[in-house]
Amino acid sequence: MEDIHHTCQWGTGERWGDAPTETGMTRLALSDADKAARDWFVSTTEALGCKVTVDAMGNTFAVRPGLRNDKPPTFVGSHLDTQPTGGRYDGILGVTAGVEMLRVLADNWTETEYPVGVVNWTNEEGARFPKSMVSSGVWAGDIPVETAHNLREVHPGTATMAEELKRIGYLGETPASYEAMPMAAHFELHIEQGPLLELSNKKIGVVTGVQAYKWFTINVKGRDSHTGTTDLKSRADALLTAAKLILHSHRLATANCALASTGILNLKPGSTNTVPGSVTFSLDIRSPKDSTVAKMTEHIMHDFPKIAAGEDVLDSNLGCTSGLPLDVEIVEDFSSPATNFHSDCISSVRQSAHHILGPNSHNLVMDMTSGAGHDSVYASKRCPTSMIFVPCREGVSHNPREFCKEEDCAMGARVLLQSVVRFDRM
């Protein structure tokens, strides 16, 4: 808990309560605040006897030698970056629990069979550079390093990842690759970010997989015109069209028991009395099933241009006068298929949870699927992986009020440590 709150001095966000620690976080990837948190991670893990390696994506690996070092380390990983209005637990808990593991091992003069490590992955959130989990994606060989390096920040849209990595001194020389930095396994402790554990009074979620999701950028191209002199029929109103498309994405989500969300929307020119000629917005769709995400994608590709063109088949005008046809461009920015974690890691987590929670543990542990993406998704493509969830208040995350009780953080950290040790022995 001390490490969590100590490191949250870098990028402290909006206050929601009276206690000194009752604030959110604003620590976008590769910002100055992120650099400060990274520097703390490097110096703290080095002081705990680790060798630290920074790769070409700024992923930072701290490795503690084992009795034998002829096999790759078992890693704990998560991220220190946050949402623009994020909390103190999303990602941060996972990294600080990894550091705590190193501390417990050191304090107890414990030697593991093989090395163990902690990794801080870069830009997991995808909040600044719009691909989530991008740097574990490069490590896994799924995303080309050039693509990642050339990613441009969403606001104000000037800096690239490579420029910002260089600026803060975290453009490492080691290739970002599972070949250069192999892992025996990857474990990640995370707050659930949803309400299920809390609602069912459980303490530990054994995460067996992660739902599928895709991110799109939608560009709507209409025509700037005067709000006072252009009748509704003569308009090509890019914002009205965007409103229809956003609503339609929610209709599709409702019909398919899936999720659809728009978190970014920018328009031009941005004047009260000019009908906007251009709107760009993000679209995030999710479902536990790849087939559902595929079906929604098909609908989007098919329906969006029709709605923009004003074809009434979809009842898309919803009682509004239809204007001129508009163009819509749909770019897929990111795709993460449904993920199943490895049975060995899942077993390590499950056994550790039951062991630690004692006789009543069958009432306190449950299997679950993650609604959010995590670096464990990409890690799982190259090594056995699983995750541990702990409850967070009302399931709220990506919000300054995100909160996880001390006892729950501690319980998660104990399960994490034991899962790693079990896997190492195995």
Add this chain to the structure above:
Amino acid sequence: MEDIHHTCQWGTGERWGDAPTETGMTRLALSDADKAARDWFVSTTEALGCKVTVDAMGNTFAVRPGLRNDKPPTFVGSHLDTQPTGGRYDGILGVTAGVEMLRVLADNWTETEYPVGVVNWTNEEGARFPKSMVSSGVWAGDIPVETAHNLREVHPGTATMAEELKRIGYLGETPASYEAMPMAAHFELHIEQGPLLELSNKKIGVVTGVQAYKWFTINVKGRDSHTGTTDLKSRADALLTAAKLILHSHRLATANCALASTGILNLKPGSTNTVPGSVTFSLDIRSPKDSTVAKMTEHIMHDFPKIAAGEDVLDSNLGCTSGLPLDVEIVEDFSSPATNFHSDCISSVRQSAHHILGPNSHNLVMDMTSGAGHDSVYASKRCPTSMIFVPCREGVSHNPREFCKEEDCAMGARVLLQSVVRFDRM
């Protein structure tokens, strides 16, 4: 035409054609480009024998003495500011035609009965400081000067009008008031900004009035949450709600044969995987009838909170799962009731148009109402006023492609000159 294109060197916008003059304009009020255009206006009118006065809103009055000077001048007025993606004619034609009037009078050694003047009004567009016609509004005594001085720019939202007036050296010492700067009449030449003259093959519109409009700022307050872990029912999605409100405003416009437009929309926090907790957008509603604007306002005040609260009476969910209730705040920023111009001025314009257009003039002149607001709206509250419209290509305005033929600009300028001279004699 030379003055138009010469002054469009300050704030040249997007190119749409190959000729050197085939670009739009980006000359927001009180920008450096606006200062340069103002400086040109001052030096040019002084060189033509005018006395120039700048008032506390930066309104700049150039007055040419008459044979007798015991009555106020007859003014020509318009504005040199533009939309962020505006054209070369909206406002600019009116001011440069006023300067041309001064030049024709000087070249021909003509003396008017009473003084004549040309005024460049500040921030007519309302594009930078979000009240259109704000400075003629202060002059007319309808808007308090403090309210205007404290208006904050829409992007990035830091500078106020008073600060920017001071910065560019146009915070004059004369009070902005019809008492300090009285007018015998106010004439304004403007492009129509709509398609009616072009469609009916007319050359001159005799403007008898201006439709009513109101501007609102709508604040939608929901809750930031994670796009991957928050089910649709547990969301308070401020952007989804804004999309419903924008659509509803268009349904109201359709039902009332009125206009509704949203030109500005900002959301927070602005991350692909965070459901936005806060959205602010502008709403511009218009109708020729005050009663229709009043009725639409009532609907907005009544329906918007209901839609945000998720009450289904209005079929506002449109096939989407409804989430948690949201709050909505509606602020009226600006209101301009329907305006009727003065019969003396209307007659001056009508007679001048028929006189200049000759025997076939009955086919070339028509009465019309303006869809856009103009400084003539506020001028008309304190002196006889009317306007002259000339056709613009396809009725397009508030767009870089806005275009008015040289012959149409010239025809408008001739009608303007003669209208002023007729009124002066009268």
